Amino acid sequence: MFKGVGNEDSDQFWFVVKVVWEAQGVTDENIKKATLVSTLQDRAMTWYIKHSNDYPNAGIMDIQATLNQEFSRPKSETHSLIIFKEIAMLPGETPWELD
Numbered sequence: 618m619f620k621g622v623g624n625e626d627s628d629q630f631w632f633v634v635k636v637v638w639e640a641q642g643v644t645d646e647n648i649k650k651a652t653l654v655s656t657l658q659d660r661a662m663t664w665y666i667k668h669s670n671d672y673p674n675a676g677i678m679d680i681q682a683t684l685n686q687e688f689s690r691p692k693s694e695t696h697s698l699i700i701f702k703e704i705a706m707l708p709g710e711t712p713w714e715l716d
Contacts, residue, residue: 619688621661627688630656631681649677661688 619630634653643649657665664687668675675683 618656618658619661620659621657621664621688622659625688627685631685646677650680653677653680664688 619625619627621627634656637643638649638652643652654662654665661684664684665680668680668683672679
């Protein structure tokens, strides 16, 4: 289930949905949409209803892209990136000249 609230990860949600489709051998777009709808709740379901009314012929790839755009968390919340910079003193420099 995906509600589109809290710390839910839309990328992880899509990964699970696609694994289920592949395991079940689902290839038909309409069946994919029907099974997708059964996994949405709360804010995500409200979003899907509006999206499907605005774009009735949207395919799964479009739905995935727009759902991810709507519900993906900023990378700062999901990933931490630390960049280390090597600082080396050149011969003859003092620690105060490293800037």
